[in-house]
Amino acid sequence: MLHCVNMTVLERQQARSRKCHQQDQDQDQDYQRSSLFDVFSSSITMDGYDDSSLHMPIMPPPAPAPAPSSSSALSRTTTSITPRVATSLASPTLGKKRKPLTQKVVAGGGGAEQQSENKKDKKVKVSGEEDSSKITEQTNKEEVASAENSKGSSEAQNHKPDYIHVRARRGQATDSHSLAERVRREKISERMKYLQDLVPGCNKITGKAGMLDEIINYVQSLQRQVEFLSMKLAAVNPRLDLNIDDLFAKEVFPACAPNFQSIGMASSSDMSNNPAAAAAAYLDFNSVQQLVSCSNGLINNIGMSMNPSPDMGLRKTIATPHSVSLPETFLDSSSCFTQALPPSIWEGEFQIQNLYNVAFDQPRASSFPPSHPFTGLVEASNLKMEMEM
Amino acid sequence: MSSLQSNVDSTNSETLQRSNPKKRRKIGHTNSPTLVPWRSDTQQRIYSSKLADALRHVLRRNHPPPPVKSNTGREVRETADRVLAATAKGRTRWSRAILASPLNRWKLRRMHKKVHKAATGLGKRPPETRRRLPVVQKKARLLSRLVPGCRKLSFPNLLEEATDYISALEMQVRAMTALTELLAGGTSQAAA
Numbered sequence: 047m048l049h050c051v052n053m054t055v056l057e058r059q060q061a062r063s064r065k066c067h068q069q070d071q072d073q074d075q076d077y078q079r080s081s082l083f084d085v086f087s088s089s090i091t092m093d094g095y096d097d098s099s100l101h102m103p104i105m106p107p108p109a110p111a112p113a114p115s116s117s118s119a120l121s122r123t124t125t126s127i128t129p130r131v132a133t134s135l136a137s138p139t140l141g142k143k144r145k146p147l148t149q150k151v152v153a154g155g156g157g158a159e160q161q162s163e164n165k166k167d168k169k170v171k172v173s174g175e176e177d178s179s180k181i182t183e184q185t186n187k188e189e190v191a192s193a194e195n196s197k198g199s200s201e202a203q204n205h206k207p208d209y210i211h212v213r214a215r216r217g218q219a220t221d222s223h224s225l226a227e228r229v230r231r232e233k234i235s236e237r238m239k240y241l242q243d244l245v246p247g248c249n250k251i252t253g254k255a256g257m258l259d260e261i262i263n264y265v266q267s268l269q270r271q272v273e274f275l276s277m278k279l280a281a282v283n284p285r286l287d288l289n290i291d292d293l294f295a296k297e298v299f300p301a302c303a304p305n306f307q308s309i310g311m312a313s314s315s316d317m318s319n320n321p322a323a324a325a326a327a328y329l330d331f332n333s334v335q336q337l338v339s340c341s342n343g344l345i346n347n348i349g350m351s352m353n354p355s356p357d358m359g360l361r362k363t364i365a366t367p368h369s370v371s372l373p374e375t376f377l378d379s380s381s382c383f384t385q386a387l388p389p390s391i392w393e394g395e396f397q398i399q400n401l402y403n404v405a406f407d408q409p410r411a412s413s414f415p416p417s418h419p420f421t422g423l424v425e426a427s428n429l430k431m432e433m434e435m
Numbered sequence: 436m437s438s439l440q441s442n443v444d445s446t447n448s449e450t451l452q453r454s455n456p457k458k459r460r461k462i463g464h465t466n467s468p469t470l471v472p473w474r475s476d477t478q479q480r481i482y483s484s485k486l487a488d489a490l491r492h493v494l495r496r497n498h499p500p501p502p503v504k505s506n507t508g509r510e511v512r513e514t515a516d517r518v519l520a521a522t523a524k525g526r527t528r529w530s531r532a533i534l535a536s537p538l539n540r541w542k543l544r545r546m547h548k549k550v551h552k553a554a555t556g557l558g559k560r561p562p563e564t565r566r567r568l569p570v571v572q573k574k575a576r577l578l579s580r581l582v583p584g585c586r587k588l589s590f591p592n593l594l595e596e597a598t599d600y601i602s603a604l605e606m607q608v609r610a611m612t613a614l615t616e617l618l619a620g621g622t623s624q625a626a627a
Contacts, residue, residue: 230591237594244601258574261597265581268604275611276512279490282618 473602482522483610489514519607527599528592532584 212229214220238257242248245264251257472478493514494507516533523530575593579585582600585593 233591234594237591237598240598241594241601244598254571255574258571258578261601262574262577262581265578265597265601265604268601268608269581271608272515272604272611273508273512275608275615276515277508278615279611279618280494280507280511282615 473599473606478522479606479610482518482606483614485522486515486518486610486614489518515607515611519603523599523603528585528588528596529583529600530603535584 210229212225214225218224218228234254238254241261242251242257245257245260248257248260251260490511493510520530520533575590578597579588579593582593582597585596588596
């Protein structure tokens with residue numbers, strides 16, 4: 047029999063494990079927790095612990111009260127605690143073993159992802175003081191998950207940050223310090239790998255120092271490039287107002303080029319039969335259509351929240367031979383299109399700024415001057431013609 | 436005109452060829468899953484448009500060019516950096532640091548450098564004790580000085596900020612190159 051006065055926690059656990067081995071497997075979960083709290087209380091009291099109390103009720107003694115203090119006491123004692131033989135008790139041990147690690151390895155969000163990863167990759171090598179540790183290791187993989195989660199959740203309530211639960215790989219040190227260091231090293235090496243892909247010419251270089259050299263050089267060269275380019279931009283200053291209008295639109299137009307040509311073809315075939323009234327509308331339509339599609343392109347790129355329905359409505363009406371309805375449709379549609387119509391806006395103002403504006407003007411299609419016919423040329427020459435009016 | 440168009444196309448196509456899915460797959464960081472995909476074409480256009488706007492404001496201010504001052508380059512650079520940080524939507528530390536410090540960072544830095552050089556001349560340390568800083572840490576400090584707002588950051592976080600900063604800088608260079616080409620091409624065309 048065991049005399050508890052002079053026993054260490056270790057021996058107590060061994061005795062308890064032998065006793066628990068005889069118990070039912072069904073009581074594992076409950077007993078884990080109860081034995082856990084037994085250990086807690088034992089670690090606190092450390093004396094006068096009667097062996098008969100091992101058969102204490104399943105429900106733990108005042109759990110919430112000693113739990114916070116016990117966790118701190120636990121941290122002191124867990125390093126000396128060896129894993130138990132019994133399957134039922136091994137998981138709390140493993141949980142305890144992991145606890146001092148988790149106190150050091152504090153993770154931000156995403157601890158859950160790391161948890162699952164680490165569980166998959168690594169196995170616990172329980173310290174070799176117990177022979178049957180391997181058995182417990184294998185059998186407890188499933189139980190550890192549940193126990194760990196329960197323990198982890200209860201811990202998470204007590205301690206605020208999320209913990210990464212790490213397992214040591216086979217053949218590696220299970221010291222909490224080395225585990226934490228290994229996690230840190232892996233984080234660093236992962237990020238260095240990303241950087242290696244990013245910085246050109248770093249494939250051959252191994253080692254942190256060389257990599258850091260390359261990274262620093264690259265950042266410095268990029269910053270110097272930005273500075274040169276800004277000087278250049280400043281030098282181009284005088285022509286900026288006019289040119290930015292044309293040329294930025296030019297930058298966008300290539301994306302809209304196919305739209306223009308297809309639309310131009312379709313509309314020209316549609317419009318040819320219609321009276322002169324529609325001819326004016328044809329011109330309007332074409333010029334506005336360019337702006338519409340390019341503005342659509344811009345809007346899509348810039349991410350403005352424009353409802354696509356007017357866009358769709360407009361595209362559909364291209365196919366229909368009803369030319370008269372066309373001006374109306376795009377008048378009714380999103381007022382963003384109407385920005386193109388008032389000619390005053392075109393003079394020297396960058397059309398994208400208009401698109402940014404929230405307040406849209408009413409369409410004035412009648413006032414739109416007949417521009418040069420749309421020749422299918424995609425370039426900013428079209429815009430220039432409209433600007434010249 | 437067509438050459439310019441092809442230039443723009445080539446720069447844009449380069450960005451597209453840079454395998455966006457690869458970049459997005461990599462940015463599955465647990466810590467920062469919502470980083471901006473700097474390599475995407477969309478981002479470049481967003482940045483270009485914002486930059487054009489901002490530059491126009493700056494250059495309008497300097498349009499009757501002040502003859503003595505030669506600050507336009509620095510101003511342009513700072514607006515470019517600020518627009519870049521704004522495009523980052525403030526999710527990264529460096530972007531927040533850029534946006535938070537409206538003072539000229541570079542001016543202050545030059546002053547700091549001068550002060551540092553004056554100070555280290557006085558410190559009498561034997562060369563051996565100076566080597567107590569491991570090489571990697573020295574370089575980490577250098578890097579932290581390069582990336583804005585990352586001076587007191589831990590090493591892995593510093594690396595992460597540096598990753599994002601590098602890709603943002605690359606996009607900035609691409610966008611500004613395209614812009615200058617367009618503008619320079621425009622001026623030559625208008626003059627001709």
